[in-house]
Amino acid sequence: MTKILVAEDEKDIRELIAFTLRFADLEVVLATNGEESVQMARAEQPDLILMDVRMPKMTGYEACRRLKEIPETAEIPVVFLSAKGQDAEVQQGLDSGATEYILKPFAPDELIVQVRRILEKSGRAK
Numbered sequence: 315m316t317k318i319l320v321a322e323d324e325k326d327i328r329e330l331i332a333f334t335l336r337f338a339d340l341e342v343v344l345a346t347n348g349e350e351s352v353q354m355a356r357a358e359q360p361d362l363i364l365m366d367v368r369m370p371k372m373t374g375y376e377a378c379r380r381l382k383e384i385p386e387t388a389e390i391p392v393v394f395l396s397a398k399g400q401d402a403e404v405q406q407g408l409d410s411g412a413t414e415y416i417l418k419p420f421a422p423d424e425l426i427v428q429v430r431r432i433l434e435k436s437g438r439a440k
Contacts, residue, residue: 320363321347321348321369351374363392365412393414396417
């Protein structure tokens with residue numbers, strides 16, 4: 315089964331994303347901050363990481379850069395989910411190694427479509 319790591323510090327948003335992905339028959343593991351997302355990515359080896367930009371302990375940008383430096387997580391696609399949609403924010407996310415940048419708020423069905431497309435494109439769909 316395809317495994318998605320969701321790194322989001324806001325509980326309601328984290329649970330909504332997890333519910334949406336589980337409804338689409340995806341396995342979901344959760345992290346509540348950037349530091350935890352790096353640890354969990356190493357332990358869980360997810361097929362995709364959905365990550366908020368603004369999180370405690372380590373920003374999404376920092377976590378993404380760290381994940382790309384670690385051989386066993388470097389190839390896992392990272393997708394930022396953020397309300398910060400200015401061009402500079404999006405570019406910073408892509409520069410840190412992210413595959414995509416999805417703006418909040420998003421429609422749950424559209425999130426599923428985008429996640430499946432990214433998994434197919436990366437060759438990680440199961």
